Amino acid sequence: MLEVKNIYFNYNKTVVLKDINFTVKTGDHVSIIGESGSGKSTLLKLLYGTYDLDQGHIFWKDSEILGPKHNLIIGPEFMKYVAQEFDLMPFITVAENIGAFLSNFYPEEKQERINELLDVVELKPFAKTKVKELSGGQKQRVALARAIAKQPEIILLDEPFSHIDNFKKQSLRRNLFKYLKEKNITCIVATHDKDDVLSYSDNMIVLHDTKIIANNTPQQLYENPENKLIASFFGEFNELKSNGIVYAHQLKVVDTSDLKAIVKQSYYKGNYYLIEADSNGETVFFEHDIALQKGKAIFLNRV
Numbered sequence: 001m002l003e004v005k006n007i008y009f010n011y012n013k014t015v016v017l018k019d020i021n022f023t024v025k026t027g028d029h030v031s032i033i034g035e036s037g038s039g040k041s042t043l044l045k046l047l048y049g050t051y052d053l054d055q056g057h058i059f060w061k062d063s064e065i066l067g068p069k070h071n072l073i074i075g076p077e078f079m080k081y082v083a084q085e086f087d088l089m090p091f092i093t094v095a096e097n098i099g100a101f102l103s104n105f106y107p108e109e110k111q112e113r114i115n116e117l118l119d120v121v122e123l124k125p126f127a128k129t130k131v132k133e134l135s136g137g138q139k140q141r142v143a144l145a146r147a148i149a150k151q152p153e154i155i156l157l158d159e160p161f162s163h164i165d166n167f168k169k170q171s172l173r174r175n176l177f178k179y180l181k182e183k184n185i186t187c188i189v190a191t192h193d194k195d196d197v198l199s200y201s202d203n204m205i206v207l208h209d210t211k212i213i214a215n216n217t218p219q220q221l222y223e224n225p226e227n228k229l230i231a232s233f234f235g236e237f238n239e240l241k242s243n244g245i246v247y248a249h250q251l252k253v254v255d256t257s258d259l260k261a262i263v264k265q266s267y268y269k270g271n272y273y274l275i276e277a278d279s280n281g282e283t284v285f286f287e288h289d290i291a292l293q294k295g296k297a298i299f300l301n302r303v
């Protein structure tokens, strides 16, 4: 189990994290979300022992994770951290990068392991390509494969798919999170993407204004968003005087209701339209299967 107890941290006297407490069970996946600058990357770096804490303690099982004042080498053996700027060796191949920290003692097993990892990140065709010739997204995939090569007990991922196109992202996300679950590797992901969270995280931690403002299952937070920050992470929403926070897909056009609105704009979204409307000076968003004429009066109800 990972235990984070009452940690405080500042950069040059600017407090970034205050009174942070949470635990993660072995094998669980937890995502950390929050606005840009809310301290997600800093928290991952603290979990890795990159900096000394101002206060508090971090434990993985019985080992305390300590910063550079106490350790010559940053990052404990059982933990891997994939930063936003991945640190690869550009002049050697993809396969060599992935195998760089694997033992040469059993060459056949080493090759098998590299092949397995190339499959997880879908880079088999690039095994012999030099890393300097890869795109940003391909490099990110090499960094992910290298991080899991020696099977850590816990992995910290900072925006792991940020450089990867949508076409590859879906399958890579499935492969990677499935692989980590199968191997019982605890995983902490800092992300802006709800798709990293909804299907794959056991818990979701929300950072805001130096503190944790929510820590619950993604389903619980999605279904009962306590505030606008949480709702906005999941999608387009409204804060209605009568109904509180309501997602756009929860409002439907009906024959009559107390919520009257005038259509302002229809946005094509593929399998639906997002409609922007005005209700007594308040902007309301809802989803509809066809575009609606600007100026049309409609009534909405929460479904």
Ligand SMILES: Nc1ncnc2c1ncn2[C@@H]1O[C@H](COP(=O)(O)OP(=O)(O)OP(=O)(O)O)[C@@H](O)[C@H]1O
Pocket (backbone or CB within 6 Å): 011, 012, 016, 034, 035, 036, 037, 038, 039, 040, 041, 042, 043, 190
């Ligand atoms: N090395 C540093 N020195 C000083 N301040 C820093 C340093 N790194 C980050 N900060 C500041 O600490 C705050 C938190 O930054 P952090 O990178 O942890 O946020 P984040 O939530 O990961 O943001 P993003 O989503 O944009 O990656 C920001 O205000 C940032 O400017």
